Amino acid sequence: MPDKSPANKTPDATRRSERSRRAILDAALELVGEVGFTKLTIEAIAARAGVGKQTIYRWWPSKAAVLFEACVPEGVDPAAIELPDTGDLEADLKTVLRATVDELTSERLEAATRALTAETQNDAELGRALTAKVLEPQLQAYVRRLRAAQRTGQVAADIDLRIALELLVGPLFHRWQTRTLPLTHAYADTVVELTLRGLAPR
Amino acid sequence: MPDKSPANKTPDATRRSERSRRAILDAALELVGEVGFTKLTIEAIAARAGVGKQTIYRWWPSKAAVLFEACVPEGVDPAAIELPDTGDLEADLKTVLRATVDELTSERLEAATRALTAETQNDAELGRALTAKVLEPQLQAYVRRLRAAQRTGQVAADIDLRIALELLVGPLFHRWQTRTLPLTHAYADTVVELTLRGLAPR
Incomplete structure (x- = not known):
């Protein structure tokens, strides 16, 4: 899960992070609907979201963790x-x-x-x-x-x-x-x- | 679905058919639980049931059809x-x-x-x-x-x-x-x- 605190980032970096995070969650939701969970890969999510797969691995431990977060409405604990x-x-x-x-x-x-x-x-x-x-x-x-x-x-x-x-x-x-x-x-x-x-x- | 009417079979052949049918349904149920629907094959069902795969294809059009019949309690319409x-x-x-x-x-x-x-x-x-x-x-x-x-x-x-x-x-x-x-x-x-x-x- 990305660090949303801006403490150690410039405002621009924080905005880019948030945009990447949202793109990754959206890509994961789209792809799991298209190919199912078994065939879903971090590589495909990264490609669809336009980020490197290391970006995903840095924030989430697994594809399941990405999907869990994608299923919870934005901003909701x-x-x-x-x-x-x-x-x-x-x-x-x-x-x-x-x-x-x-x-x-x-x-x-x-x-x-x-x-x-x-x-x-x-x-x-x-x-x-x-x-x-x-x-x-x-x-x-x-x-x-x-x-x-x-x-x-x-x-x-x-x-x-x-x-x-x-x-x-x-x-x-x-x-x-x-x-x-x-x-x-x-x-x-x-x-x-x-x-x-x-x-x-x- | 096997023809259960004995009209054109000897009693022994009918009994063998019924035994094969039951073995196929049981094998399908076991296997789908073990490997899931996607990886379930007619070949694997035939091997587990000890019948040729043509026996299955003669009675059912697909693996889904075998499973549907397996899910309905025996003898129930x-x-x-x-x-x-x-x-x-x-x-x-x-x-x-x-x-x-x-x-x-x-x-x-x-x-x-x-x-x-x-x-x-x-x-x-x-x-x-x-x-x-x-x-x-x-x-x-x-x-x-x-x-x-x-x-x-x-x-x-x-x-x-x-x-x-x-x-x-x-x-x-x-x-x-x-x-x-x-x-x-x-x-x-x-x-x-x-x-x-x-x-x-x-």
Whole structure:
């Protein structure tokens, strides 16, 4: 990961570094969608990004590490992700799941996300690393938002929140992976509505 | 697919055919778990099964076709699958989802299922074919069981049953794929209980 602090660089060098870094992440996303994870190489990423491969090796230990960083939205620290909390749980979850629908179906990310999903099935170690670094912080943000909803009485106190969040995200990923029916905002909304009925205090 | 009718064969020939067929399906399942879909070859399946590769080409058009048949439980016509209907929806769905947990975590099938899941992400055409031939008939069985439950008043009349079934199966596949937490019968039971609360008439 590049050193973003300008302390020991001129402003121009910092700007060039940031431009190279962005070009490398974009190239990695494009290429993994085109050739899959197995055939992805640091050499090809470097060529597409217009940098030397030593530049990549200096900042990342592996192609997986490059891709992990490329999958996290720019400027976002996965550990600091929070779901919106306007006090209206249903509205907040719809906002989040609609954004997930947009990401899963985005032209820029879909092929890369499918290639990484595939590779996490073939390579359990990579799968566990991706889950720990990219997915788990997001799931923890769901747990915190749902816990707040328990405190305000919108979710029953006895609900296992790890299961509750899977009721929300599981259906979206299932439909996306199996390509059975269109993945839309209306679908995300219905998943939220039906799930919240099940989680409500009785 | 082998001709199982004994009309034009001696009983011994039929028995030998069935033994070869079973050996080929088992070999395909083992090998795809070991080497993945991309590196799986008809030659390797034939060698493992102890048959000539022409035997395989005579019965199946491709390695994908062999695997599809290997993934469907022996003697089961996917189009004829029905979920249990004892009148107790919750008990019936727990039976089905517990069986899904057992399949996803079974030593014999897990590696093959992961390899096929991976390949359906890399190859959209294969994914659509597997969904249509193996998955969709099972999803239709869910729809029929849930429709029966609507008639008996256990599920609200206005529920979209395609979405209802995804609330049941989506969380299981999500947990299995992401390897976040153990996939157990207790987990399947809780998914059924929380989902049915959300589907109940109000």
